[in-house]
Amino acid sequence: MGHDEYQRHDAKILTPSFIVLLTLTLIGFGLIALRFIKGIGAVSNMSDGYPWGIWITYDVATGTAIACGGYAMAILIYIRNHMHYHPMIRSAILTSMFGYGLAGFSVMVDVGRPWNSYNFFIPSKWQANSAMFEVALCVMAYTTVLLLEFLPAVLTTLEKTEWKTLQYMLDKLHQRTGINRPERLDERLESVKEVAAWLKPRLDKVLIFVIVLGITLPTMHQSSLGSLLLIASTKVHPLWHTGFLPLLFLINCMFIGYSIAILESVISCYAFKRPFETKELSGLARIVPWLTVIWLTVVIGDLAWRGQLMAALSFDFYSRFFLLEFCLVAGGSMLLFSGRKRESIRWLFASAALIVLGGALYRFNVYLIGFNPGKGWHYFPSLAELLITVGIVAFEILGYQVLVKILPVLPKLHTRQQLDAATEHVDTSAEHVVAEKA
Amino acid sequence: MKKPSRRDFLKIMGASGAALLAGRAGAEASESHAVNNDTLGMLYDATKCVGCKACMSACKKVNSDYGSLAFERAKFDSDGLWDAPEDLSGSTRTLIKLFKESDKQWSYVKYSCMHCQKPSCVSVCPVSAMTRDKITGTVDYNKDACIGCRYCQIACAFNIPKFQWDKAIPQIVKCDLCKNTNLVKKGITACAEVCPVGAISFGKRKELLEEANKRLRENPGKYINHIYGEKEVGGANHLYLSAMQFNKLGLPVLAEAAPAEFSEKIQHTIYKGFIAPVALYGTLCFVALKNIKGHGAAAKHSETDEKGASDHGA
Numbered sequence A: 001m002g003h004d005e006y007q008r009h010d011a012k013i014l015t016p017s018f019i020v021l022l023t024l025t026l027i028g029f030g031l032i033a034l035r036f037i038k039g040i041g042a043v044s045n046m047s048d049g050y051p052w053g054i055w056i057t058y059d060v061a062t063g064t065a066i067a068c069g070g071y072a073m074a075i076l077i078y079i080r081n082h083m084h085y086h087p088m089i090r091s092a093i094l095t096s097m098f099g100y101g102l103a104g105f106s107v108m109v110d111v112g113r114p115w116n117s118y119n120f121f122i123p124s125k126w127q128a129n130s131a132m133f134e135v136a137l138c139v140m141a142y143t144t145v146l147l148l149e150f151l152p153a154v155l156t157t158l159e160k161t162e163w164k165t166l167q168y169m170l171d172k173l174h175q176r177t178g179i180n181r182p183e184r185l186d187e188r189l190e191s192v193k194e195v196a197a198w199l200k201p202r203l204d205k206v207l208i209f210v211i212v213l214g215i216t217l218p219t220m221h222q223s224s225l226g227s228l229l230l231i232a233s234t235k236v237h238p239l240w241h242t243g244f245l246p247l248l249f250l251i252n253c254m255f256i257g258y259s260i261a262i263l264e265s266v267i268s269c270y271a272f273k274r275p276f277e278t279k280e281l282s283g284l285a286r287i288v289p290w291l292t293v294i295w296l297t298v299v300i301g302d303l304a305w306r307g308q309l310m311a312a313l314s315f316d317f318y319s320r321f322f323l324l325e326f327c328l329v330a331g332g333s334m335l336l337f338s339g340r341k342r343e344s345i346r347w348l349f350a351s352a353a354l355i356v357l358g359g360a361l362y363r364f365n366v367y368l369i370g371f372n373p374g375k376g377w378h379y380f381p382s383l384a385e386l387l388i389t390v391g392i393v394a395f396e397i398l399g400y401q402v403l404v405k406i407l408p409v410l411p412k413l414h415t416r417q418q419l420d421a422a423t424e425h426v427d428t429s430a431e432h433v434v435a436e437k438a
Numbered sequence B: 001m002k003k004p005s006r007r008d009f010l011k012i013m014g015a016s017g018a019a020l021l022a023g024r025a026g027a028e029a030s031e032s033h034a035v036n037n038d039t040l041g042m043l044y045d046a047t048k049c050v051g052c053k054a055c056m057s058a059c060k061k062v063n064s065d066y067g068s069l070a071f072e073r074a075k076f077d078s079d080g081l082w083d084a085p086e087d088l089s090g091s092t093r094t095l096i097k098l099f100k101e102s103d104k105q106w107s108y109v110k111y112s113c114m115h116c117q118k119p120s121c122v123s124v125c126p127v128s129a130m131t132r133d134k135i136t137g138t139v140d141y142n143k144d145a146c147i148g149c150r151y152c153q154i155a156c157a158f159n160i161p162k163f164q165w166d167k168a169i170p171q172i173v174k175c176d177l178c179k180n181t182n183l184v185k186k187g188i189t190a191c192a193e194v195c196p197v198g199a200i201s202f203g204k205r206k207e208l209l210e211e212a213n214k215r216l217r218e219n220p221g222k223y224i225n226h227i228y229g230e231k232e233v234g235g236a237n238h239l240y241l242s243a244m245q246f247n248k249l250g251l252p253v254l255a256e257a258a259p260a261e262f263s264e265k266i267q268h269t270i271y272k273g274f275i276a277p278v279a280l281y282g283t284l285c286f287v288a289l290k291n292i293k294g295h296g297a298a299a300k301h302s303e304t305d306e307k308g309a310s311d312h313g314a
C-alpha cells in the first residue's frame, strides 16, 4: 500500500468553527489550571463516595472506546484482509491518536498526585493484580504505537515540504524587527528532509509489526477497562456487575469502533464537502450488527444465568437505564440488518449514532449510573467539571480539523473514484491501471 | 484472493472470550485464601463505648503530622473551638457516631480501616502504594508512591480510604494502626490506649476472636450473635461486637468471599505468564503478514478484484 492513497484537505484553517472550538478549549484549560492550584474539589463534584466522576467515565472509559475506530479498522484491513478499506485508516488513526492522547491527558488532570506516575516504570512498584496497572501501561504503549502509525503522514509531508510558511514568517520577522534568518537554516531544513526520506522506507518495513501491536494492545486494555469494576462487587448494580465485564467491554469497543468510523467519515465528508464514501461505509455497517448480536446475547445470557432478568424488567431507576442502553444498541443494529438501509447515508448515520450512544451509555451505566457506594452519596458533575471535559473534546476536534488540512490524512478522492469505477467495469479498470503504470 | 470470512474474525473473538470464560469458571472454583490469625488488630465493643471521642482526639494528636490530619470546623462553630468532622475524611482517620432508633435503642459506633486479610485496596493499587504487611497484617499507605487515582476508594467495600479534595497536593488518608507513630513508641494504638472504658482492645487477631467469643458466650442476649469482621470479605483484623444490627450502624452486610479474589482470578487467567497476549500478538502478526504478502504480489489488480468479490458477497 502506498502513501499516494491520501491527500491533504486544502482549505482555510481559520474558520468560524475553529474560533468556537478554540474558545471552548481555552475555557477548559483555564479551569484545569484552577484545578491544579486549588485542588480537585474546587472544580469538581466528586466525593469520597464517587471518587471517579465524568473525567474517568467519559474521557477515559468512553473516550477510548470512541477512539477505537483505528483499532476496528486495523482489524478489518490487516486481519480480515479487506485491503480496499486502507485509504480510510489514516483518518481513523488520527482520531484514535487524539482520543487516546487526551484520555491520557485527562488522567493526569484527574489523578491527585500525577508527579508520582513515574512509579509505573519502577518494577518494584509494579502491581500486576491491578487492572489499572494494566490499563495504564497499555494505554501509554498504544498511544506511542498510534504516533508511530501516524508518522508516515508526517514524514511524507516533511519530505516534500518547501517550508513555505516558515520561510514566509521568517521574512516577515526580518522586515518587522530586523532579526536575521538563523545561519545555515536552509541546510538544516534540508537535513530534516533527508532524515525523513531516510526514515520512511525503513519505518514502512516494520510498520506492520507496529500495526499488529496496535491491535493487540487495545484488545488487552479495552477488556481491562471492564475488569476495573470487577472488584466493586458491592457497589456496581447487579445488572452490570458480572464476571463477563472484560468480554463485554471488548466487544462493546469493537462495535463502537466501527460505528464511530462510519460517523466520522460521514461527518468529515459533510463538513469538508467531499463525496460520501457510501460503498465502504455500507461494507463496514455489515459487520456491526453481528458484533452487537453477540454482545446482546452475552448480556441477556449472563443476566438469565445470574437470575437478574426480572430486575432488568422492573422499570426502576436502574432498569430504565439498562433498557435504554439495550434498546439503543438493539434498535441501531436492527436497522443495519437491512441491506437497503445500509446503502443510505441517512440510515447509516442514524443507526451508527444509536449504537454509539447505546454503547457509550453502557459504559456510563457501569462506571457511574449503576455505581452506588451506599446511602447518602450523590454525584452529578459540576459545570466546571463538564467544561473541562468539553474543553478537552473541543481540543481533540480542533486538532483533527487542523491536521487534516496540513497533512495527507483523508482518502485521496481520485483513488476512490477510480476504485468505484473499477467495481463496475473490472476489465477496463484493470487495463486502466496497467496503462497508468506504463 | 480469498473471500474474507467472518469466521476468522469470530475465531479471534472466541479466543479472548474463552480466556475470560475460563477465568469465570476458575473464580468460582477458587479456594479461599489463608487467614492469618497472628496478625494485629482491634476489637471494638459498641456496648462498652460511652461516646467520649477520646480515641478520635488521640488519633489526631498522634498522627496529624505523619498522616496529614487537620481539625475540621463545624458550621455552627464560628470560633473554631471544636474538632467536629461529619464523617471520615481527608482530615480524619477515625470517627465515633451515634445511631439512635429510639430512647432505648441506640448505639455508638467507631469507624476506621478494617485491615482486611485480603484487602481490595491493596489488590487494586497500580503502584503498590497500598501494602499489607505480611507479619503484622497492617494495611499501610505510602504517599510517596501514590498517584492519587482513587481506585482504592472505588474498591474498598467499607468506603474507608478518603481523599483530600481541597488540597493542591492531596493524598489518601486512612488508619494505619498507628504503625509509624504510637505503635512504634508505645506498642499499642493511640485509640486503644486512651479509651477510658476498654471499648477498644488491641492485640493479635487470635486473642481478639477468643475474647469476642467469650463475651458472646458469657452474656447471652446482650449482643447480636455475630462478630463483624470475622468472616466479612475474607476476614478483617478490625472486629466489632454490638447490640444493634451492624448494618444499622453503617457497617454494610457483606459476603464472606473477598472481592479481590474474584477480580484477581479473572485478571490472572487472562494474563497468566503473559502467554495469552503474546500468543495473540503472534497469531495476529502471522495473519497480517500473510494478508499483506498476498496483497503485495497481486499488486493493484487484486485490489479491484477483491473489491468486486466482496461486493458480490454483500
Ligand code: SF4
Binding pocket: B113, B114, B115, B116, B119, B120, B121, B122, B139, B155, B156, B157, B158, B159, B160, B161, B174
Ligand atoms: S477496610 Fe478498605 S481500606 Fe481498609 S484494608 Fe480493607 S479494603 Fe483496605
Ligand code: SF4
Binding pocket: B124, B125, B126, B127, B128, B129, B130, B141, B145, B146, B147, B148, B149, B150, B151, B152, B153, B172
Ligand atoms: S489513590 Fe493512591 S493508594 Fe489509592 S489506589 Fe491510587 S495510587 Fe493506590
Ligand code: SF4
Binding pocket: B055, B058, B059, B060, B063, B093, B094, B112, B174, B175, B176, B177, B178, B189, B190, B191, B192
Ligand atoms: S489505630 Fe491509630 S490510626 Fe487507626 S484509628 Fe486508632 S489511633 Fe487512629
